Amino acid sequence: MNRRTLFALAAAAALSVTAGLPAHAADPLKVAFVYVGPVGDAGWTYAHEQGRLALEKSMAGKVKTTYVENVPEGADAERVIRKLAADGNKLIFTTSFGFMNPTEKVAKAFPSVVFEHATGFKTSKNMGVYESRQYEGTYLQGVIAAKMSKSGTIGFVGSFAVPEVLRNINAYTLGAQSVNPKIKTKVVWINSWYDPAKERQAAETLIAQGADVLTQNTDSPATLQVAQEKGKFAFGWDSDMARFAPKAHLTASTNYWGDFYTKTAQAVMAGTWKTGEVRGGLNEGMVRMSPLNAAIPADVAKLFEQKKADIMSGKLKPFQGPVKDQSGAVRVAAGAQMADKDVHGMNFYVQGVEGSIPK
Template sequence: MMKRRTLLAYATLAATLGMAAAAPAQAAEPFKVGFVYVGPVGDAGWTYAHEQGRLALEKELGDKVKTTYVENVPEGADAERVIRKLAADGNKLIFTTSFGFMNPTEKVAKAFPNVVFEHATGFKTGKNMGTYETKTYEGAYLLGVVAGKMTKSNVLGMVASFPIPEVIRNINAFTLGAQSVNPAVKTKVIWVSSWYDPAKERQAAETMIAQGADVLTQNTDSPATLQVAQEKGIYAFGWDSDMVKFAPKAHLTAVVNNWGGYYIDTAKAVMAGTWKPTDIHGGIKEGMIKMSPLNAAVKPDAAKAFEEKKALIASGKFTPFQGPIKDQSGAIKVAAGAVMPFKDLMSMNFYVQGVEGSIPK
């Protein structure tokens, strides 16, 4: 009897093991990636461009990843709450995509050492926190080249968001680009203290047009500036994405942030265990900045100058901030033949000659 029970036990165990071996292996859980957006995904600008990057990541890695995003997150205490929840929910890679998210990201990163955090446009890094940014100033310079050739009044306008180095760089680069083909130009700036506020952007655009500006650009996220330009019969540029559909007659070209490649490469590195914290700055050469097609209204000499400068920037033979560069007072900031040091570029706090007004404190 004992022997029979033993044989039955062995037979049952063997059958159980056989069934286990025959069962299909359980699929691995997808790698979870979170995104924090300062604006709505439909803003047509900054957040829209990041959303296109997220979608490119999903397309490339398929069911290997599961992505989540939270939009319209204010830059402050709410940001920390959102970032912390994404980490607590199991996201192993989190992209926080606005300058004002830097300190909240750093704080949460210290609390979740096994999660990788990537912050856009900031300067703080850590063991599990890297930063990344596009060289939008390269694109802004090229917009200026076109604007300098297209203006009739020699007055350009910039709708600006916040007086941080990133935005000041873009204002200066735009002006330097315009001056490279038309030394007589001046740039007016109106600060709207918001990344995305179509009403304020519209009002700023209207004000500068009333002051004589006939080519506008922006460092804000909605197409309102372009729409005003088209209504008034002047020209403007898209920012962060191709905005031509909103104002096809006014839209001369756009600076397009191309985040998809970076998001894909970063996710693959984290998944493979090869990620290390870095401070990435990618521009036209790296494919992180692209320029949308030129409007047929762009004059041939403007198109020629634009393409020549774009090729020089892509080759690494030219940078928008090489001397001579003077500030508003006429003081030399970059000597002839020299290139502005990277640390000065990243902390820029002055206007170049040709920009009117003062930087808000």
């Protein structure tokens, strides 16, 4: 992470517009959250909701929070965000990539409100960006997947072909290739963040195509449940999903937002918030791996822990070279690191991922 520690990041997401302060210092800070899915999805939105609850607990009496769930990415999002700002919320978190443009538009109309947008790339005087380096955890999933796969083919249930999802597909593949250079990744896209029926169909398709270890960038446990029904393995996503498929669930790359939400609210209340980009991974505790399934052999667990330690120390970067795309073109030379702007704007498949990226 560029700003040393998650505290430094979130606090340095600090120095800002005093206009973000509540009208009276004694009044609770009104904080709102906009969710793309239901709080019970067990994935992305669930993790953000746990972050909201952690904020309420850590700042009891000092904040008053609210949320709106199941908000479509588009005109409805702008309407919801605008109403939350008009209702007096002084800090608004919009938690999906497709909320970026609506958030930017509303932020211009409410300069005294602080907006934080998850996974985007646009900032302004009163709008910041935050996200987890989830791909660090996905890389580790790939390491385990390659060791657990018998077919040499692993699967990925994709939501939308945006940079954050492509990063995870590629990191999953590169982690697997660090163990087995010949492994292949198949992807099925469902064009939704949360649709259990489509997720189930995608998982079934991947298994029919020979994939025997699956992961996802979607929010329900359907992929895991299909894997367990078919005697295969899979990974949880954004939260520990072991309770839904304990035999299939190998581990999960989970997001923890509570510290960031708390420190951001504290900064707004102190008048020290400033715009910027906050990104945290394993080392900062924004990404956490859930317990390993007992079915994972000891030598694989040891390799997993070593790779995890290497990522946390900075010795290992998921997109360090050599990295080639599907055509064989070198995207990152051996010994080099992929630039942050290229990581954040990723728009290609690495070699080993089959198929084409949807338009």
